[in-house]
Amino acid sequence: MAKRAYPLAKVYGLLEPGPVVLVATQHRGRANVMPMSWYTMMEFEPPLVGCVVSNRDYSFAALRSTKECVIAIPTVQIAAQVVGCGNTTGRKLDKFARFGLTPLPASRVSAPLVAECYANLECRLVDARMAQKYNFFVLQVLKAWIDPARKRPRTIHHMGRGVFMVAGRTLRLPSRMK
Amino acid sequence: MAKRAYPLAKVYGLLEPGPVVLVATQHRGRANVMPMSWYTMMEFEPPLVGCVVSNRDYSFAALRSTKECVIAIPTVQIAAQVVGCGNTTGRKLDKFARFGLTPLPASRVSAPLVAECYANLECRLVDARMAQKYNFFVLQVLKAWIDPARKRPRTIHHMGRGVFMVAGRTLRLPSRMK
Numbered sequence: 001m002a003k004r005a006y007p008l009a010k011v012y013g014l015l016e017p018g019p020v021v022l023v024a025t026q027h028r029g030r031a032n033v034m035p036m037s038w039y040t041m042m043e044f045e046p047p048l049v050g051c052v053v054s055n056r057d058y059s060f061a062a063l064r065s066t067k068e069c070v071i072a073i074p075t076v077q078i079a080a081q082v083v084g085c086g087n088t089t090g091r092k093l094d095k096f097a098r099f100g101l102t103p104l105p106a107s108r109v110s111a112p113l114v115a116e117c118y119a120n121l122e123c124r125l126v127d128a129r130m131a132q133k134y135n136f137f138v139l140q141v142l143k144a145w146i147d148p149a150r151k152r153p154r155t156i157h158h159m160g161r162g163v164f165m166v167a168g169r170t171l172r173l174p175s176r177m178k
Numbered sequence: 179m180a181k182r183a184y185p186l187a188k189v190y191g192l193l194e195p196g197p198v199v200l201v202a203t204q205h206r207g208r209a210n211v212m213p214m215s216w217y218t219m220m221e222f223e224p225p226l227v228g229c230v231v232s233n234r235d236y237s238f239a240a241l242r243s244t245k246e247c248v249i250a251i252p253t254v255q256i257a258a259q260v261v262g263c264g265n266t267t268g269r270k271l272d273k274f275a276r277f278g279l280t281p282l283p284a285s286r287v288s289a290p291l292v293a294e295c296y297a298n299l300e301c302r303l304v305d306a307r308m309a310q311k312y313n314f315f316v317l318q319v320l321k322a323w324i325d326p327a328r329k330r331p332r333t334i335h336h337m338g339r340g341v342f343m344v345a346g347r348t349l350r351l352p353s354r355m356k
Contacts, residue, residue: 013338016215018196035355037194040218042230042312050228050314052220076349083351130308134220136228138312157335157345160191162353167335168346171254173261175340177213 006119006144011047012178014073014119014144015039019155020082020164023053024070024103026111027062031103032090033072033114034059035082037158044178047141049123054135058090063137067125068109071139072117076154076166081116083162108142118150184297184322189225190356192251192297192322193217197333198260198342201231202248202281204289205240209281210268211250211292212237213260215336222356225319227301232313236268241315245303246287249317250295254332254344259294261340286320296328 006014015021024033039051049071053060063069074082081099088095096103096112103112106122113120122145127138156164184192193199202211217229227249231238241247252260259277266273274281274290281290284300291298300323305316334342 010338013341016196017335017337017343018194018215037196038219040228040230041216042314048312050218050312052218079349079351083353083355086353086355134226134228134316136220154346155343156349157195158355159195159348160188160356162351162355163191164349164351165195165333166346166349168332168344170337171257171334171342171344173257173340173342175261175264177261177264177336177340178338 002147002149003145004148006146008047008141008144009045011121011141011144012041012044015041015049017155018157019073020158022072022074022082022085022114022117023059024072024111024114025059025062025066027066031096031112032059032062033085033095033101035086042138049139049141051137051139052135053137060135063125064128064131066110068111069123069139070106070109070111070113071121071123072114073119073155074117076156078116079156079164082156113145118147118153120145180325180327181323182326184324186225186319186322187223189299189319189322190219190222193219193227195333196335197251198336200250200252200260200263200292200295201237202250202289202292203237203240203244205244209274209290210237210240211263211273211279213264220316227317227319229315229317230313231315238313241303242306242309244288246289247301247317248284248287248289248291249299249301250292251297251333252295254334256294257334257342260334291323296325296331298323
């Protein structure tokens with residue numbers, strides 16, 4: 001990934017379409033990564049992202065303890081690796097090594113960037129009040145990176161049970177919405 | 179819309195890919211409808227949906243007061259109407275009439291279904307504790323409807339500033355994820 005800093009004010013446009021993302025964490029000397037689809041933008045700037053990370057997931061404790069993660073956005077080229085990360089648990093496995101993903105140092109958090117993803121968002125946990133009841137966390141994006149060489153990233157969107165919609169054509173309409 | 183009841187356990191598969199949806203409300207004798215992209219699944223069953231409805235939107239008061247809404251999922255065929263609903267406010271306009279959308283009676287809520295959408299989810303507001311700070315509402319889906327004739331609905335996914343990604347091909351991978 002050739003990475004370039006991406007304006008925080010534009011981050012919502014990466015997540016609002018709803019692609020599957022990877023959540024990377026670093027906890028007790030080990031990096032881990034899991035796919036996630038249950039998230040939403042909550043504020044434009046600073047960008048806030050609300051997300052559900054199940055308390056059955058190994059990443060739950062890492063996120064809660066370290067209060068940091070990276071949200072990385074994969075494309076269809078690595079869809080099989082993304083599914084592999086969902087089929088396995090970081091308790092027993094180094095998923096980066098197993099699935100040929102490359103952790104890169106981030107600038108603001110100890111969790112790693114994922115080199116094979118076209119965008120990476122360094123995040124800090126800012127509100128865990130809904131974690132107990134809903135496994136819901138509010139993250140603030142501190143720093144965003146994008147691969148400027150990837151003009152039309154074909155993101156994947158989970159429809160359940162391993163069926164994914166691959167991003168198709170784009171359409172421009174005269175909208176006054178941000 | 180030829181509508182058929184849709185299992186609540188499968189609702190997550192409609193929303194998890196992240197399409198733009200319409201939120202329909204009924205308040206003080208008036209129906210209204212607005213587009214929304216900032217939402218996430220929060221639980222499989224009963225299906226819980228977390229969503230951000232800005233307190234600048236006319237729908238905010240309707241949702242907060244009536245504690246009911248319908249989430250309707252449009253396809254690219256009515257993308258221009260969806261954008262129209264976002265460019266205008268229900269304070270001054272009957273958007274259903276203006277944009278040629280047809281309100282239909284729902285079964286569990288007073289908010290209307292949107293006939294032109296391929297799926298409609300009748301929702302009740304179950305948690306507004308994050309409404310003050312984040313404009314964030316937790317909805318429970320009480321009843322779901324789908325148009326069984328629409329086999330490959332081309333949903334639209336907002337990338338910001340009126341640019342939409344239209345759902346492309348589907349891909350099936352050997353996933354153990356729900």
